[in-house]
Amino acid sequence: MSEQTVLITGTSTGIGLEIALGCARAGWRTVATMRNVGRADRLRAAAGAAGLADLIDIRRLDVTDPGSVTACVEEVVGTYGRLDAVVNNAGAGHVGTLEQDSVDDVRAVMEVNFFGVLHVSRAALPHLRARRGRLVTVSSVGGIVGQPFNEAYCAAKxxxxxxxxxxxxxxxxTGVRVTLVEPGAVASEFVANIGIDADATSVAAGVYAPALRAYLARTGQAFAAAQSPSEAAAVVVAALTDPTPPVRVQTSDGxxxxxxxxxxxxxxxxxxxxTGGWLA
Incomplete structure (x- = not known):
């Protein structure tokens, strides 16, 4: 197990950080990537406190930049001689609706949440085939159930x-197992990173302002009872080690x-x- 190498995207916070720690605890050589390695302090501190620093290799990878993706994957294989698994975790939330979002807004959401997954998976697949490896993608319940004010995000998922x-x-x-992992609400910085100003967003929503206020109130309640990132990450780590992993798995009963x-x-x-009941 100590020779097996996994590459994880989006590991600076939240589920990605916990996946990196969980993989290292399970004995994987863990390549933890992020767009801005200046944000790696939290992962470094957690890895050091857990005695896992020697198993976690932090590298830069921007999933929206095919050149960055290819370079990182090739460097990892060059360093370790193998790539046994990839976890597509990098993603970004977005709250908006059709009449308020520009087409560029929607494209930006797709670039991170959809095309980023494709860039990483495409670069990794030849190496995963060589190891009969795993390709695990962190999706969302929003990839199954369309949700108001999440049109672009749900479309990407x-x-x-x-x-x-x-x-x-x-x-x-060809021996590669593909798994989708679907979290619901997770108590991480994912929602905070969307950067919503509730008052300004409500004003901008125009005729949809009452529905948006109701939606934001309901979402706040959902995240108040959210699953922890470590609980969600444990499902991802299990998918990497299950001899017969499912194609689709959720991270909680909810x-x-x-x-x-x-x-x-x-x-x-x-x-x-x-979902209509969320807007009343």
Whole structure:
């Protein structure tokens, strides 16, 4: 196990940081990447406190830059001679709606949350085939259930889900196992990093302002009872080591129940009632 190497994206905070620690605890040589390595202090401190510093190699990787992705993957293989697993974790939230978001806003969300996953997976797959490895992508319950004021984010995560679900059986013919991990609300900096000014956003929402205020109140309640990043990360680490990993797995009972509404909802009415209730 000590020779196995995993590359993880988006490890400066939250689930990504905990995935890096969890992989190192499990004995993996862990390459923890982030766009800005100046934000690595928290991971370094946590790794040092846990006695894992020797197993965690922090490197720069910007998932929106194909050159950065290719260079990082090749450097990792050059250093360790192998790449056994990749965890696509880097992502960014976004709150907005069709009439307020520009097309550039939507493209930016897609670049990070969808095309970033493709860039990393494409660069890694030849090396993963050589090791009959794992490709794990942190998606979201928002990749199954469309949510108001999250159109762009959910569209990106829906795209990730469709792409990886389609890729999974093909990759399996070459020995690579593909898994989607779907967290619900997680108590991390993910929401804070969206940078919402609730008052300004409500004013900008125009006719949708009452619905937005109700949505933000409901979201605040959901995140007040959120799962911890370490709990969500444990599901990712388990997917890396499970001899027969699932194609899709949720990180909590709440996430399973939420996704289950959609998967049993052939005409969409149950989801519409559920998410419509958030706006009342």
């Amino acid at each position: 829906f795209a990730v889900e469709g792409y990886m679900e389609s890729l999974a059986p093909l990759a399996a013919t 996430a399973r129940q939420f996704v289950g509404v959609k998967l049993a909802d052939l005409d969409g009415s149950a989801v519409a009632r559920m």
